Amino acid sequence: MTKTFRFALLASTLLGGAASAQDVTLTIESWRNDDLTIWQDTIIPAFEAQNPGIKVVFAPTAPAEYNAALNSKLAAGSAGDLITCRPFDASLELYNQGHLADLSGLASMANFSPVAKSAWQTDDGAATFCVPMASVIHGFIYNKDAFAELGLSVPTTRDEFFAVLDAIKADGTYIPMAMGTNDQWEAATMGYNNIGPNYWKGEEGRLALIKGEQKLTDPQWVAPFEELARWKDYLGDGFEAQTYPDSQNLFTLGRAAIYPAGSWEISGFNAQAQFAMGAFPPPVAAAGDTCYISDHTDIAIGLNAASPNADAAKKFLEWVGSAEFATMYANALPGFFSLNSTPVEMQDPLAQEFVSWRGKCQSTIRSTYQILSRGTPNLENETWNASANVIRGSETPADAAKRLQDGLASWYEPQK
Amino acid sequence: MARRKPFRWHIGVFLAPAVLVYTAIMIIPLFGTLNLSLYNLDGQNRIFVGLANFVTLFGDPRWSDAFWNALWNNCWFFIIHMLVQNPIGILLAALLSSPRLRMAAFYRTAIFIPTILSFVIVGFVWKLILSPIWGIAPGMLDAVGLKFLFAPWLGKEEYALTTLALISVWQFVGIPMMLIYAALLSIPDDVIEAAEMDGLTGWSQFWKIKLPLILPSIGIISILTFVGNFNAFDLIYVAQGALAGPDFSTDILGTFLYRTFFGFQLQLGDPHMGAAIASAMFVIILIGVCLYLFGIQTRLRRYQF
Numbered sequence: 001m002t003k004t005f006r007f008a009l010l011a012s013t014l015l016g017g018a019a020s021a022q023d024v025t026l027t028i029e030s031w032r033n034d035d036l037t038i039w040q041d042t043i044i045p046a047f048e049a050q051n052p053g054i055k056v057v058f059a060p061t062a063p064a065e066y067n068a069a070l071n072s073k074l075a076a077g078s079a080g081d082l083i084t085c086r087p088f089d090a091s092l093e094l095y096n097q098g099h100l101a102d103l104s105g106l107a108s109m110a111n112f113s114p115v116a117k118s119a120w121q122t123d124d125g126a127a128t129f130c131v132p133m134a135s136v137i138h139g140f141i142y143n144k145d146a147f148a149e150l151g152l153s154v155p156t157t158r159d160e161f162f163a164v165l166d167a168i169k170a171d172g173t174y175i176p177m178a179m180g181t182n183d184q185w186e187a188a189t190m191g192y193n194n195i196g197p198n199y200w201k202g203e204e205g206r207l208a209l210i211k212g213e214q215k216l217t218d219p220q221w222v223a224p225f226e227e228l229a230r231w232k233d234y235l236g237d238g239f240e241a242q243t244y245p246d247s248q249n250l251f252t253l254g255r256a257a258i259y260p261a262g263s264w265e266i267s268g269f270n271a272q273a274q275f276a277m278g279a280f281p282p283p284v285a286a287a288g289d290t291c292y293i294s295d296h297t298d299i300a301i302g303l304n305a306a307s308p309n310a311d312a313a314k315k316f317l318e319w320v321g322s323a324e325f326a327t328m329y330a331n332a333l334p335g336f337f338s339l340n341s342t343p344v345e346m347q348d349p350l351a352q353e354f355v356s357w358r359g360k361c362q363s364t365i366r367s368t369y370q371i372l373s374r375g376t377p378n379l380e381n382e383t384w385n386a387s388a389n390v391i392r393g394s395e396t397p398a399d400a401a402k403r404l405q406d407g408l409a410s411w412y413e414p415q416k
Numbered sequence: 417m418a419r420r421k422p423f424r425w426h427i428g429v430f431l432a433p434a435v436l437v438y439t440a441i442m443i444i445p446l447f448g449t450l451n452l453s454l455y456n457l458d459g460q461n462r463i464f465v466g467l468a469n470f471v472t473l474f475g476d477p478r479w480s481d482a483f484w485n486a487l488w489n490n491c492w493f494f495i496i497h498m499l500v501q502n503p504i505g506i507l508l509a510a511l512l513s514s515p516r517l518r519m520a521a522f523y524r525t526a527i528f529i530p531t532i533l534s535f536v537i538v539g540f541v542w543k544l545i546l547s548p549i550w551g552i553a554p555g556m557l558d559a560v561g562l563k564f565l566f567a568p569w570l571g572k573e574e575y576a577l578t579t580l581a582l583i584s585v586w587q588f589v590g591i592p593m594m595l596i597y598a599a600l601l602s603i604p605d606d607v608i609e610a611a612e613m614d615g616l617t618g619w620s621q622f623w624k625i626k627l628p629l630i631l632p633s634i635g636i637i638s639i640l641t642f643v644g645n646f647n648a649f650d651l652i653y654v655a656q657g658a659l660a661g662p663d664f665s666t667d668i669l670g671t672f673l674y675r676t677f678f679g680f681q682l683q684l685g686d687p688h689m690g691a692a693i694a695s696a697m698f699v700i701i702l703i704g705v706c707l708y709l710f711g712i713q714t715r716l717r718r719y720q721f
Contacts, residue, residue, distance in 0.1 A: 064657060068678030071685050086682075093684055097460075182571050184661050185681070238548020240571025240662065246549050369682070377478055378683035381659070389663050394573060410478070 024312040025055040027080030028301070029073070031066035034268065038332045046328060047319055054312045074099040074304070081307035082316065085130035085300040087119035088369045094302075095122070095129040101303040102127045106314065108321025116339035119297040119365070130300035131321045133329065134336035137354045138194040138294040141261040141269065143254060144276035146174050150257075154280045158227070161283040165234045168257045176234035178256035179391075180242025187228070187387035188380070190260040193366040195282045196224040197292035202364035210371055212414025216405040217398075225390045225397035232391055240392055248272075263354045264298075266335030270348070279353045281361055295363035297339065375411030382407050446698070453691035469692035483693070485664060486672040487700070489577055493668060494645040496581035497588075501641065502634060504585070505592025510622070512593070513600040524597070528590035535587075539654030542583045546570055570655060573665040580666055584651055588644075592637045599633040600626060632716050639708045646701050649674060669697050 028039075039058035047056060059080060061069045067090055073079035074094065083100060085091040094100045103109065104127050109117070112132050120130035142154070150171055155161040168176040181187050200206065200220040208214040214221065236242060236250060251259040252272035259265070261279070269277060284291050301320055303313050319325055326340035334348035337355055346352055368380040382404055389395035395403075409415045456465045473479045508527060512520050530538065546553050548568045557566045569579040603626060611617075611625045649670025652660055658680050660667035675683070677690025 064681075067681060068674075068685060071679060088682075090682055090684065180571075182661065183657060184659055236549065238554075238568030238571065241546065241548055241568030242571070243543075246547065250549065373682040376683070376686075378681075380682040381680060384659065384681075385661070385663060388661065392571075392662060394663060407478070 023053055023055050024309045025057060026082055026309055026313055026316055027057045027059050028082040028084065029066075029070055029080040030058060030060040030084035031063040031086075032084065032299070033060040033062060035333060036060055042332050043325075043328060046324075047316060050319070051312075051315060054315065056316065074306075077306060079304050079306075081304050081309050081313045083130075083302045083304050085120055085302045087297050087300070087365075089371070089374050091120055091130055091300070091302065092122065095127070098305055100129045101305040101307075101310070102129055103131060103303060103314075103317065104128045106131065106318055106321060108318045111321050111323070111340050111342065113339075113341055116297060116341075119370075120300045120302070123371075130302035131317050132297065132300045132339040133320065134299050134333075135295050135339055136298045136336060137263045137357065138190065138296070139261060139263070139279050139281045139354060139357065140194075141251070141259045141265065141277055141279045141350070143174070143251070143257050143273075144278045146254070146257040146275070147278075149173075154278065155283050156280070157287050158283045158285055162230070165258070169234060174254075175236040175250060175256040177231060177258045177260065178247040178250040179231070179235055179260055180239045180244070180247050181388040181391050182241050182246075183244045184384040184388040186244055186247065186260070187391050188368075188384040189366070190262060191228050191231070191391065192224050192383060192387045193294050193296075193368070194260055194262075195227055196221075196367060197294055197362075197364045198282050198284050198289075199223045200367070201290075202292035202362045206364055206367045206370075209367060210414070212412075212416075215415065216408060217401045222397050222401040225387070225400055228387060228390050229393065229397055232393055235391070263335035263337065263351065264333075266348060266350050266354070267333055270334070270350070277350055279350055281357045291357070291361035292364055293357050293361045294366055295337075295358060296365045296369070299336065372408060372412065375408075377407040377410070379404065379408055449691045449694050450698070452688060453695045456688045469688055470696070473689065473692050473696065479689075482664070482667070482672060483696070486667045486669045489666065490646055490648075490668045492577060493581045493584075493648065494642060496578060497585055497641050497645055498638065500582065501585045501589055502592055502637060504589050505637070506596050506630070506634070508589070508593040509596035509600055510626075512597050524594075527593060530587045531590040533587065535650035536654050538583065538587050539651050542586075543570065543655055546579070571662055573662045576656070576662060577666045580651060580655060583655075584648070587651075588641075591640070592634075595633045595637055596630050599630040603629050628717070629719060632718060635708070635712055635716055639705060642704050642708070643701055646697065646704070669693065669700075673697065 036058060044056045044058060048054065057080075060066075067086065070079060070083065071094075074083075074097075079099075083094070085094075085100070091100065095102075108131065109128055114125070116132045116135075117128050118125075120132065121128050146152075146168075147154070150167060150173075152164050152167055155164045165176045168174050179186055179190065197205075200209075200214070205214060205220055209216070209221075216222075232239075236256065242250075247256075247259070248265070248268065249272075250256045252269055254273070254275055281291055281293050301317065303310060303317060307313055321340070323340060323342040323344075326338035326342060326344050329336065330338040330344045330346055330351075331348075334346060334351035335354065337351070338344045346355065366380075368383050373380040386395065386400035386404055390397055390400050405415070453469055454464060454466060455462050456469060457463075473483055508523075511517060512524055517523075545551050546569055548554060548566070548571075554563065554566045557563050567575065569575040607625065607629075608621070611621050616624060647670060648668055652666050652668055652671050653674065656666050656671075658671055658675050660671045673690055673693045676693055677685055677687055679685030
């Protein structure tokens with residue numbers, strides 16, 4: 001009896017396998033494990049409905065492990081057909097090694113501006129190897145109820161910002177700012193690269209750094225560290241051991257008033273927080289100054305050059321480049337702003353607030369991502385460590401900046 | 417003339433599976449790693465560079481600072497284990513072997529259980545216990561009026577590594593306890609009785625009779641701990657991430673190797689430098705084990721009963 005049953009099971013597995021083998025199955029490598037349900041329930045069904053015969057599997061890895069895992073899989077030939085692309089050098093290197101296919105010929109590439117594509121192009125712009133999906137904007141998300149309760153207004157200048165923090169601290173009901181240094185990257189990404197563009201004037205400073213006309217020890221590059229050092233007093237008790245999820249929870253539980261954020265937090269916060277939320281861009285030095293925001297081209301999708309299902313994968317990529325996908329993605333994941341040239345209507349008020357800054361501020365991308373993190377020591381990774389040290393107070397802003405500059409100058413010709 | 421002994425095929429047959437499996441999954445990869453450390457990339461091609469990777473590792477101040485930092489942290493990790501794990505293991509074993517102890521089996525099991533837990537669970541549980549925000553450690557200290565002693569230990573450069581070492585001790589203290597417990601049980605009663613006849617009891621009996629008899633077990637535990645510690649990676653990675661923060665104060669050779677070999681965030685992996693670090697780790701462990709085998713193991717006195 002059991003034996004027959006087992007044979008039946010075995011047979012059905014084999015037959016089932018044979019039946020589904022007629023379909024092409026595309027596997028997507030990604031670090032966005034938070035988005036798993038959205039891909040499975042919204043995005044993939046929409047594609048599969050239009051393209052019978054193609055099955056898509058979204059197979060994410062934890063964000064911190066993604067690059068390492070992906071590189072090993074590509075080297076071993078076991079990576080999925082579609083590769084979610086990190087911006088700039090990480091993906092460029094994969095293209096140079098022949099792991100990512102050239103996608104310049106895709107019809108839907110015409111839907112993206114040169115700036116949107118720049119993060120996934122060769123230095124001369126000749127080849128584009130990933131279809132841009134979204135950018136993320138940095139700023140601060142705040143607890144509107146807490147601000148109303150304490151009679152605070154949204155700060156626009158740095159002095160106002162610290163006055164607000166002082167007021168929240170003096171009141172004592174809320175932790176002024178939710179951030180920890182345990183995971184390090186928040187200090188760099190949501191700290192240094194969030195407030196920094198206002199000091200180094202966005203693209204102007206970033207490009208001057210790449211050309212070697214400015215140094216990381218110049219005042220406009222040290223000043224963000226000096227501001228970060230002041231944050232220390234406004235973080236919660238034991239922030240040294242506070243992790244990224246800890247900070248998210250502190251804010252969404254209503255225990256902290258301000259959260260230095262990236263717009264990717266929006267959907268998670270909407271689901272968790274029981275209070276009204278607002279957002280403000282990084283405060284400027286004096287009222288009326290031009291504001292600069294980090295509007296970072298963050299995520300794209302490319303084709304594994306070794307994929308046996310290249311035709312089906314290209315179909316999928318064409319669809320990712322379409323306005324239909326852009327609308328679906330931007331609304332399913334508020335906070336990931338579409339890079340498609342077609343304007344996308346977004347429903348979420350917080351996402352609308354973030355994206356409205358594009359109209360009044362100058363956009364730039366994170367200073368460490370293009371070209372400057374090609375060598376060893378890696379500027380981005382060093383910046384994580386330096387920012388966390390500066391906030392903890394174990395390294396002075398000047399020392400941290402000098403260390404970064406020395407590290408960069410050790411391998412980057414224009415900075416020597 | 418004596419008959420020639422028949423060739424004993426069964427020895428080869430019985431050894432073959434282990435030798436084959438061990439060769440395939442240990443020896444070949446080991447030599448592959450040692451070999452890989454002698455190569456590097458020249459543009460897109462892999463070229464033989466001799467010991468150049470090691471010259472970089474020990475000569476370039478950036479690499480060597482990171483390496484010596486990791487090595488010293490690893491030594492400190494080991495020192496804490498030796499100083500805390502072994503005495504506690506011996507103490508627990510001595511208590512367990514006391515004939516008057518009730519529920520000895522329960523304690524034995526309870527103390528051993530953390531050893532069979534995954535690093536991921538241990539790291540995560542302790543991170544939560546010690547969390548300054550949600551953890552029970554601050555509350556418990558507060559309840560006994562010692563709140564001022566609490567610090568975000570895992571986030572402070574000066575405490576983080578020691579804290580992690582103690583967590584690891586908590587997890588693995590069951591192993592020395594079991595081995596020493598077994599050694600204590602194997603001491604024949606007549607030896608103990610003879611000691612008592614000669615007037616040796618209590619502490620002096622422990623120092624003069626029991627400790628010498630369990631020294632070989634302590635030696636084995638030490639070398640197992642040494643190898644385990646210098647290969648450690650999991651706990652640090654789970655608790656502090658691959659950057660081994662704060663400010664690399666918990667960076668040990670395992671995490672340094674991981675970051676180098678596989679890359680991290682925007683840093684691309686460098687298998688050749690990674691292999692060089694792995695080779696250095698291999699040599700360090702080899703030296704440690706040899707020192708033990710030839711320096712200590714051969715001098716240990718064994719007693720036959």
